[in-house]
Amino acid sequence: MSEKPFVATFDNQEDFQRNWKNNSWKSPAFYQLEKGFLKISTRPNSNDRVKIRSRNTFTTGKYTWRIFVPKFKLYEQVSIGAFLYHNQEKEFEFDFEIGSGQEKDREQLGLKNDEAIVFCVSQFEPFNSSQYPVQMNDWSTFTIELLDIDGFYFVKWYINNQLVKELQTQVDASTSFRAHCSLENLGFIGDKKTTQENFVLFDYFEFKK
Secondary structure, three states, X not given: OOOOOEEEOOOOHHHHHHHEEEOOOOOOOOEEEEOOEEEEEEOOOOOOEEEEEEOOOEOOEEEEEXXXXXXXXXXXXXXXXXXXXXXXXXXXXXXXXXXXXXXXXXXXXXXXXXXXXXXXXXXXXXXXXXXXXXEOOEEEEEEEEXXXXXXXXXXXXXXXXXXXXXXXXXXXXXXXXXXXXXEEOOHHHOOEOOOOOEEEEEEEEEEEO
16 A cells, blocks of 8 residues: 555656556457557447556545547547546545536536536445536546545545545444546446547546645
8 A cells, every 4th residue: 555645647657567457347448649649549439448457455545537538529429537436345436527417418528529527426335426417629637536434435536627526424433445547438427339439638647645
């Protein structure tokens, strides 16, 4: 477990191999370092779930991803993931999931055609999900902050340095997490299968106590 600050700038293959591991689920590992970014892709009309995870684990602190959110086709099932995951004795997960969104979700948020939907989610203890807008075809930063409040994690989600969500969990504050970067063709984030190859760019990931 690392309590030191950690920054991945995705511009050095040796550093990348040392600090990250393929975690793709039943799909080819379509990711590469390209022009100083981590590029992840998924195939059209597939169930690709392309993921990498940090080799280090982390606890309390701020986790930040800078991500280029592309122009998604509306209502198609592809989701950028920037998330923390623990799966030892118990399973815990704190997420950003970013995609076009289903038509009903987009209407509920009043999204413009050039905005994507961001799901800020705690998957366990408790399950809790909220949705927010973010600009497509642009760079944004996404931060999850874990605080120790009376021995349990208090979680904050930030989009472009703006606090959008807070949640007190029942997750023990000694629980360690691996950071993940992903692009996955997931059903919940759209109404129809993808019709094109999709991609996402990660500029950096940073952990600070």
